[in-house]
Structures are given as structure tokens and as C-alpha cells.
Amino acid sequence: MSIQMMQHTKLIGSWLISLLAMFLLTGCGEDITAEGTDDILAGDAVQFTTYVQTPVTRATSQDELTAEMNSNYKIIESGYKLSVSMLQKLTGVSEGEVDTSIVATGTYTSTNNANGILSGSSLYWPDTQNRYGFKAEAGSDVIEADQSQYTEGYLQQDKLLGFGYLPLYYSDPSQMDQVDAANYHTAKDWKAGIKSYNNITDNSDATKRIPLYMKHQRAKITVILKAADDFPVEDLQYNQYPSALSATIYSYTEGKDEADVEISPYTYEYTWPEGLEHAGDKTTAFTAVVNPYDYATHSSKVIIRIVIANQKFTFMAANEANTENSSAYNLTAGKHLIITATLSRDQRKVAFTANVQDWESEPAVEANTDEFGGNGNTIQIVDKATLIEFLTSTTEYNTAGGVGVVAAESIDLDEDEDWDGTKYRLNGTLNLAGATILTKHQMLDTIASTGKLVNGTISVSVKAGYSLPSAVASINSGTIDKLDIVADKTSTIAQATVAGLVEKNDQGTISNCTSDLPVYGVLPDQASEAYVGGIAGTSLSATVDGITTRAIIDNCTVNARIDGAKGVKGGGIVGSADGKVTNCTNDYGITLLQNADNFKNIVQHAATENTEFTGNAWPTIADNNLSSVNVDNAVAESDRYTAVIDRQAELTKSFTSSYNAVNCKYRLADSFELKDWNHYNSTNGYESTADSIHTKYNDYSANYLLEGNHKTITTDGMIFNTISNAISNLQVKLSANLIATPHTTSGIQDGLDGYAPVAFAVAGSNAVLSNVNVTSDYYVQSANPSGVVVWAYDGATIQNCKSNVPVQVWLASTVDKDADHFAGGIVASAYDASIMSCSYSRADNTLFVNTSDDYTSTSTTDASTGVAYYGGILGGPSAKGSSATGTILIQDCASNFSTPTTTNAYKGSILGTGVYSGNTYISADCRGNWWPALSYPVGTGGASLVGTKNAVTPSFE
Numbered sequence: 001m002s003i004q005m006m007q008h009t010k011l012i013g014s015w016l017i018s019l020l021a022m023f024l025l026t027g028c029g030e031d032i033t034a035e036g037t038d039d040i041l042a043g044d045a046v047q048f049t050t051y052v053q054t055p056v057t058r059a060t061s062q063d064e065l066t067a068e069m070n071s072n073y074k075i076i077e078s079g080y081k082l083s084v085s086m087l088q089k090l091t092g093v094s095e096g097e098v099d100t101s102i103v104a105t106g107t108y109t110s111t112n113n114a115n116g117i118l119s120g121s122s123l124y125w126p127d128t129q130n131r132y133g134f135k136a137e138a139g140s141d142v143i144e145a146d147q148s149q150y151t152e153g154y155l156q157q158d159k160l161l162g163f164g165y166l167p168l169y170y171s172d173p174s175q176m177d178q179v180d181a182a183n184y185h186t187a188k189d190w191k192a193g194i195k196s197y198n199n200i201t202d203n204s205d206a207t208k209r210i211p212l213y214m215k216h217q218r219a220k221i222t223v224i225l226k227a228a229d230d231f232p233v234e235d236l237q238y239n240q241y242p243s244a245l246s247a248t249i250y251s252y253t254e255g256k257d258e259a260d261v262e263i264s265p266y267t268y269e270y271t272w273p274e275g276l277e278h279a280g281d282k283t284t285a286f287t288a289v290v291n292p293y294d295y296a297t298h299s300s301k302v303i304i305r306i307v308i309a310n311q312k313f314t315f316m317a318a319n320e321a322n323t324e325n326s327s328a329y330n331l332t333a334g335k336h337l338i339i340t341a342t343l344s345r346d347q348r349k350v351a352f353t354a355n356v357q358d359w360e361s362e363p364a365v366e367a368n369t370d371e372f373g374g375n376g377n378t379i380q381i382v383d384k385a386t387l388i389e390f391l392t393s394t395t396e397y398n399t400a401g402g403v404g405v406v407a408a409e410s411i412d413l414d415e416d417e418d419w420d421g422t423k424y425r426l427n428g429t430l431n432l433a434g435a436t437i438l439t440k441h442q443m444l445d446t447i448a449s450t451g452k453l454v455n456g457t458i459s460v461s462v463k464a465g466y467s468l469p470s471a472v473a474s475i476n477s478g479t480i481d482k483l484d485i486v487a488d489k490t491s492t493i494a495q496a497t498v499a500g501l502v503e504k505n506d507q508g509t510i511s512n513c514t515s516d517l518p519v520y521g522v523l524p525d526q527a528s529e530a531y532v533g534g535i536a537g538t539s540l541s542a543t544v545d546g547i548t549t550r551a552i553i554d555n556c557t558v559n560a561r562i563d564g565a566k567g568v569k570g571g572g573i574v575g576s577a578d579g580k581v582t583n584c585t586n587d588y589g590i591t592l593l594q595n596a597d598n599f600k601n602i603v604q605h606a607a608t609e610n611t612e613f614t615g616n617a618w619p620t621i622a623d624n625n626l627s628s629v630n631v632d633n634a635v636a637e638s639d640r641y642t643a644v645i646d647r648q649a650e651l652t653k654s655f656t657s658s659y660n661a662v663n664c665k666y667r668l669a670d671s672f673e674l675k676d677w678n679h680y681n682s683t684n685g686y687e688s689t690a691d692s693i694h695t696k697y698n699d700y701s702a703n704y705l706l707e708g709n710h711k712t713i714t715t716d717g718m719i720f721n722t723i724s725n726a727i728s729n730l731q732v733k734l735s736a737n738l739i740a741t742p743h744t745t746s747g748i749q750d751g752l753d754g755y756a757p758v759a760f761a762v763a764g765s766n767a768v769l770s771n772v773n774v775t776s777d778y779y780v781q782s783a784n785p786s787g788v789v790v791w792a793y794d795g796a797t798i799q800n801c802k803s804n805v806p807v808q809v810w811l812a813s814t815v816d817k818d819a820d821h822f823a824g825g826i827v828a829s830a831y832d833a834s835i836m837s838c839s840y841s842r843a844d845n846t847l848f849v850n851t852s853d854d855y856t857s858t859s860t861t862d863a864s865t866g867v868a869y870y871g872g873i874l875g876g877p878s879a880k881g882s883s884a885t886g887t888i889l890i891q892d893c894a895s896n897f898s899t900p901t902t903t904n905a906y907k908g909s910i911l912g913t914g915v916y917s918g919n920t921y922i923s924a925d926c927r928g929n930w931w932p933a934l935s936y937p938v939g940t941g942g943a944s945l946v947g948t949k950n951a952v953t954p955s956f957e
């Protein structure tokens with residue numbers, strides 16, 4: 001529906017703002033021309049008149065450009081505070097250096113006058129021979145939370161930036177001014193250009209106004225409330241603000257999970273314009289300036305939260321009713337996200353449609369959101385007692401059409417005494433309104449056909465000795481919509497025995513729900529089989545009097561392991577089903593060692609042939625073929641994994657021959673712990689021939705690709721032997737000290753043993769270790785220890801890896817004088833390898849000689865026999881693998897490890913040594929590395945080996 005321009009934003013601004021600088025005679029000075037005293041003179045004061053302009057398309061002639069400019073000018077709204085700088089172009093400046101200087105800066109305010117002339121005057125023409133440019137800025141440096149006041153709050157957040165610009169068209173683009181950069185002209189040329197553009201023949205003040213075109217650097221969100229026919233219009237009136245009506249608008253920055261600012265928006269009365277269904281009706285609108293942000297990609301981020309009489313309504317792009325409209329939520333600078341939210345009692349759904357228009361555009365779309373109430377009575381639920389009051393009031397509130405709306409942030413069902421969900425049947429609508437229900441027990445027994453549970457979160461933890469069958473209810477015959485089931489991560493036993501939401505979906509509808517509650521089913525007594533599922537155990541339709549009511553599960557996501565004991569069968573979404581199971585995702589996946597016949601990714605069993613199982617997705621190559629129907633996987637074949645892994649036994653299995661192939665791809669589905677991971681054996685694990693130094697037996701080597709999925713492996717031993725493929729996005733945490741007993745030959749330590757949390761070696765041109773983060777206060781100790789991997793060679797890449805693990809060399813009492821030892825915060829030793837964008841944050845208690853296995857006998861001096869090199873990133877080079885030669889690239893790395901301020905032969909903040917057998921093997925392309933002040937970056941080989949120090953100080957996490 002087309003909606004006309006709102007009064008309050010007619011003059012706020014648009015994509016381009018044109019500022020015209022008017023220079024008035026205030027004293028004597030040098031003439032620009034000989035035409036008379038109306039010319040610009042040196043010493044004249046600079047004044048500005050300000051205009052707002054809508055977007056300009058690329059013109060192909062002066063007439064087109066002039067027509068566009070003339071048709072789009074608007075006087076800027078009063079209240080803007082502008083800073084205008086006069087710039088001068090410098091000559092004789094070297095390439096890459098600053099080539100402009102600020103002559104002076106003036107401050108101005110837009111005022112409410114017919115010509116838009118700015119108040120304030122502090123800029124003057126220094127002369128009329130030199131070329132000058134102009135830069136104008138307005139708005140706050142950071143977005144403020146309080147935008148409730150129009151001029152001092154909202155308007156000052158509209159950050160503007162622009163430059164002096166003559167809109168003159170030339171066939172040669174190089175002769176034209178740039179609208180997004182400073183343009184330099186003498187006063188005479190500025191005047192001549194203005195006269196030419198405006199077709200002015202005299203020397204009036206209009207020829208002295210320098211045009212500045214500005215762009216919005218931020219974006220804008222407007223929400224207008226609208227009442228459906230069954231909703232009281234008076235509840236949305238501006239006179240309800242702020243006591244019974246308010247809103248919060250959320251501003252985000254890309255790369256951050258949480259909102260930067262929770263904004264109290266400018267709130268005003270809005271009148272629906274003529275030509276619309278509700279023309280003349282008054283309502284309330286909210287407007288705020290926000291950072292540009294792609295809400296389409298981050299569809300779960302809250303855009304606005306509206307509170308009406310303590311009832312909360314939360315909007316996000318995921319609520320978009322029209323999936324084809326999702327791109328409208330990409331809110332770029334200078335754009336305006338407009339939402340018209342229609343509140344109704346007809347149905348309790350959060351669904352709205354919006355679009356992004358230019359800054360000054362007005363509402364042209366509508367939205368549907370939570371209804372305020374149903375056809376029956378409404379009760380506000382503020383705590384456990386009022387929730388019980390609602391559920392037990394089966395004739396007044398908890399009845400068909402009745403509504404209970406949760407006004408609290410959270411309600412603990414087990415407060416004071418254990419909750420008994422078997423007592424409660426939901427007949428009406430329970431709107432959680434964004435609240436969280438905390439429970440150790442199933443919330444309800446039954447949701448009747450008239451019942452609806454919507455819009456909130458249930459957080460589950462399990463009380464010792466109690467079995468939770470599902471989070472929501474035993475039976476659902478009604479509607480469950482936009483409900484998130486969360487397993488309390490502080491409880492190690494937070495799991496269900498039948499399903500994430502309901503045991504039986506009996507002709508009911510479950511839509512837009514998620515669950516990360518694990519399910520482990522046990523066969524009931526005297527039962528031959530049982531079904532479990534991530535959303536429901538069973539989902540079955542029924543036909544009564546010739547009318548079939550289909551059970552529906554739509555657009556739901558499960559991210560938890562669905563499993564069971566012998567005799568139990570299950571599906572990632574539902575165990576046994578007919579009706580519809582559509583557009584659902586099992587993001588976790590059935591794992592490597594689960595029985596593929598008993599457990600399927602979406603549905604394990606089709607109860608009848610009356611099925612619609614389409615649009616579903618899961619992460620692996622496993623099929624979901626059933627006897628009567630095949631469930632297709634919407635994930636592209638190239639993006640599917642061989643299997644997912646979520647425990648120690650499965651990781652162990654992945655190293656066996658049939659699973660450990662180059663073309664295999666695995667993904668971690670959950671974090672897990674490795675216990676007694678003691679496959680390492682330094683005494684007999686290495687061959688002693690020169691070409692095979694540091695070669696360990698092949699067990700626990702990974703030839704496959706592993707996507708860590710940002711999960712954590714907690715380990716008491718080195719996870720991998722050799723990595724020859726890609727491993728990425730993995731968190732590693734130590735649960736014990738990693739200690740390798742010194743390897744000796746004929747009683748003399750030979751320096752052949754090494755130890756690290758992630759792997760002994762990363763080897764080969766296909767071997768890439770990226771985005772691996774190792775954290776622990778436990779230490780690593782061996783002849784060649786490291787915070788991530790011992791060895792990298794034959795074209796291997798270590799990238800974006802981090803470690804804060806204490807690392808120390810263990811030297812026996814007798815050491816081979818010819819044996820080199822290496823210790824590195826990221827890599828101990830390398831050859832023909834790249835180490836890029838890695839960081840080592842440990843600043844103390846690390847990288848020093850240790851002479852005992854209890855971490856007590858330490859020395860910061862160098863070894864008396866043998867040589868040990870210490871590097872915050874890399875210990876040093878040592879020949880390995882098939883390459884006869886090979887350089888090492890260390891680039892954009894950061895180390896917090898400090899070394900002496902003078903050259904030390906064995907220690908470097910970045911590199912211990914760059915020399916091997918008298919040759920330097922460090923790439924000349926090393927650069928961008930950072931190390932602490934008053935610290936030496938390289939032990940042996942010279943500081944230049946790691947390039948010029950990065951000027952930007954990193955933040956060590």
C-alpha cells in the first residue's frame with residue numbers, strides 16, 4: 001500500500017545534501033575580476049545556505065545533469081550542526097603523504113529560514129589566487145542511545161559528509177569534479193562555475209555560494225503502528241506514550257554479536273494520509289538513526305521491541321512473511337527501513353513485511369505482528385503464580401480465544417517447589433512475548449486444538465533422578481510457533497528421553513521452532529520399539545467424519561544429538577510421521593557411529609503414504625530413504641560432509657583406513673573431551689635416520705578434511721600426529737600438562753622428541769591449519785614443544801591460529817652438543833611453510849629451559865650443552881620432508897612474548913633463529929608482524945628477517 005510522506009521526515013534529508021556557501025563582502029581585499037565591487041574579495045566572510053537533495057543518476061549531458069539537480073533540491077531542515085573546513089592543495093608532496101592542509105574550520109547551524117542560510121561565520125577567503133576546496137561534516141561521532149528528543153537527540157545522529165562540488169558536465173570524465181572527494185578551485189573559478197551552472201549573468205550573491213554535496217553515513221529505521229479492525233485504535237494513540245506505549249530500536253555493527261546501542265527512538269503522532277483505508281486516523285510512529293547493517297543476513301537480530309501495556313512484541317527479519325522480500329533488510333548507508341506494524345487479535349503471529357528505501361522515503365509497506373489479545377479475556381502474566389492462575393482458569397482465561405501474555409523477562413517454573421506439568425492443559429493462547437521459561441520438568445501435559453504456545457524460549461535443565469520426556473508437552477493438537485528450546489549448558493544432564501518439544505504431535509502444527517536439547521530414548525517396559533525425535537517423537541494426522549486434519553512440522557531446526565538405546569529409532573526432526581514435515585533442518589546430523597538404519601536425519605519412519613516430506617536439509621551425504629518415500633536433502637552435494645563427529649570414539653574411528661581418505665570430509669557437531677589420549681610415545685615413536693627425524697608412527701594422522709564448526713576439543717594429549725589436509729575453525733583446550741620424556745640415544749638426549757596440543761606435523765601443500773585457537777594454563781614440555789604444532793613442512797600453511805599455552809624446553813642432564821632444540825608459541829620448527837596471521841598471547845612464565853618434569857627447576861639462561869631456540873611464533877627452521885630447499889613465510893603475526901632488548905642468539909619475540917646449517921631459510925616477503933616494545937624480534941639472523949614491525953598494536957584475547 002502506498003503511503004505518503006510523513007510530516008516529520010519531509011525535510012530530514014536524503015541521499016545527497018547540497019550546501020551552498022555564500023561569501024559576502026565584509027572588507028577590502030584583492031579583486032577576483034575587474035567587474036565591480038560585487039565580486040569575491042580576499043577577507044570576505046563565508047556564509048552558507050543549505051539544501052537537501054535526492055539521489056542523482058548518472059547524466060549524459062549538462063542539460064540532464066542540470067535538470068536532475070534543479071528538480072531535486074530541498075532546503076535542509078533546521079537544527080543541523082555543521083563543521084565546514086576550507087582545504088588547500090599542497091605542492092611538492094611525496095607520493096603517499098598527505099597532500100592537503102586545513103586552512104580553517106567554521107561551525108554553523110541550519111536555521112528555519114526561507115533560503116536555508118546557515119547561522120555562524122568564521123571562515124574567510126585568504127586570497128583569490130590559490131585553489132581551495134571545502135569539506136563539510138555533521139552529526140555525532142558515535143550513535144547515542146537517547147534519540148527521544150528530535151533536534152538534540154535524533155537529528156544529531158544523522159552523520160553527514162560532503163565536499164565542494166561544481167555540477168558541470170564534460171565529455172571527458174577527468175575534467176569533472178568528484179562528488180565524493182575534495183575539489184580545488186580558485187575563488188574566481190568557483191564563481192565562474194556557479195554562474196555557468198545556474199546561467200547567471202550578474203555578480204549577485206547567488207554567484208558566491210559554493211555548493212557542497214553531502215551524503216548520509218548512517219541509516220534510518222521507522223516503525224508505524226497500525227490497528228486491525230478488531231484492535232482498539234486508542235491503544236496505539238500517541239497519548240499512551242511513554243506510560244503505556246514505548247519502543248527500543250537496536251543498532252548493530254558487522255562482526256559483533258550484540259547490539260552496539262539500544263536506542264530510545266524519537267516518538268511522534270502520525271496521521272494516515274488521504275487515499276488510504278485509515279485516512280485521517282492517528283497513531284504512533286518511532287524513528288531512529290542506526291548504523292548500516294545487513295539485517296537480511298543476520299535475520300535473527302532484533303530490530304525493534306515494542307511494549308504496549310507491559311506486553312512485549314519483538315521484530316526481526318526472520319519474521320518476514322514474504323521470503324522473497326528478505327533482501328529488503330539489507331540496510332545500507334543513506335537508506336530507510338520502513339515497517340508498518342499491524343496489530344490484530346485474529347492470530348498470534350509475529351510476521352511483518354518491510355522494505356528499504358531512500359532516506360526521505362515514507363512508509364509503503366505493511367506488517368503483521370503479535371496481536372494484543374484474543375477474542376476472549378486477556379491476562380498479564382508476571383510470575384509463576386499468575387501463570388498458574390492463567391492455566392487453571394479454564395472458563396475465563398485459558399479457554400478458546402483467551403490470551404495470556406507474559407510480561408516478565410523470565411519465569412522459573414521450579415521456584416519454591418517442583419513444577420508438575422501433568423496438571424495443565426493449554427486451551428487458549430499463551431504468548432511468551434520473548435520471555436524465557438526456566439524448567440526442570442515438562443511444561444504442559446496437553447495443548448488442545450484451540451491452544452497456542454508462541455513467541456519465546458524454554459530453557460531446560462534436568463533435576464537429578466528425574467526423566468524429562470520433552471520440554472513442552474506430552475501431546476500437541478494445537479499450535480506451537482516461534483518457540484526455542486535451549487539446553488542449559490551448565491547442566492551436563494540437560495536432555496530429553498522422547499523429543500525436544502512434544503512426545504506426540506497429534507494433528508497439531510509446529511512451526512518456526514528450534515531445539516538444541518539432546519534426546520536419548522530408552523525402550524519402555526514391554527515395548528518392542530519406540531520413536532524419538534528432535535522436535536517430536538511422532539507426528540500423526542487423523543481423519544474424522546471424512547475430514548483429515550494433517551499433522552504439520554514446518555521450518556524447524558534441530559541442533560542436538562538424537563539417539564537411543566537398543567530398540568529405539570529416531571529422526572533428527574521426528575521419529576515416525578505422516579502429514580507434512582517440510583523445510584526443516586537437522587543442523588547437527590546423525591553421527592559417524594550411529595546406526596544408519598535406526599536413526600535418520602529427518603524422519604525415521606513414514607507412518608502412512610499420506611506424506612509431504614520436502615525442502616528438508618541436513619549436513620551429511622547419508623540418505624533418508626524410507627520404504628514408501630525418499631526424503632531429499634536440500635543441501636548441495638558439494639557442501640555435504642561424509643559424517644559428523646561428536647565424541648572420542650568417533651574421532652578414533654576416523655583414523656582407521658576406511659574412514660581416513662583424502663576425499664573424506666567431517667564436521668564436529670558438538671564439543672567433547674578426549675580422555676587418556678595417550679597414543680604418544682616419545683621413546684620408540686621416532687625413527688633415527690636423518691631423513692626421517694621427527695617422523696612418528698602413522699596412528700592418529702588425519703588425511704581427511706575436518707571442519708571444527710567452532711566447537712571445542714578438550715584433551716589431555718596431542719590430538720593428531722600428521723595433518724595432511726585442511727582442519728579449520730577448531731577450539732582446543734588442555735585438561736592436563738603435555739610432557740614428553742626426553743628421547744635419548746645411548747643415554748644422550750638427541751632432541752628428536754616433540755609435543756604440541758594440536759598436532760605433531762602439518763605436512764604437504766594441501767595441509768592447511770586455520771582458525772585454530774588453543775587455550776590453557778596447562779603447559780607443554782618436551783625437547784621441541786609448541787603451543788599449536790611441532791612441525792610444518794612441504795608447503796604447509798598455518799593461518800589465523802592462536803595460542804596462550806605455556807611452552808618450555810625440557811633438557812636432560814646430558815644433551816647431544818650437535819642437537820638443536822626448538823620451542824615456538826605457534827610452531828616449533830618449520831621448513832617450506834607459511835605461518836600467517838597467527839598470535840601468541842602468553843607474555844610470561846613461558847619459553848624457557850626446564851630441567852625437571854615437575855615444572856619447578858627452571859632457568860632463563862641458555863642450555864650449557866646443546867642449543868635451544870625460542871620464538872614467540874616459530875622456534876626456527878630445520879630440514880624435513882621431500883624439499884631440498886624451502887623458505888618459511890611469517891606474515892601478519894603477533895607475539896606478546898618479550899625478549900631482551902639486545903640481540904640474543906637464542907630468543908626472539910617472533911623467531912628464535914632463521915639460520916639452518918649456515919643458510920637462512922626465512923622468506924624475504926615476511927612483513928606485518930608485531931612484537932612488544934623494548935623486545936628483540938629475532939634471536940639469530942637479524943631483525944630484518946621478519947620485516948618491518950606492524951604499527952598497529954593487536955588485542956590479545
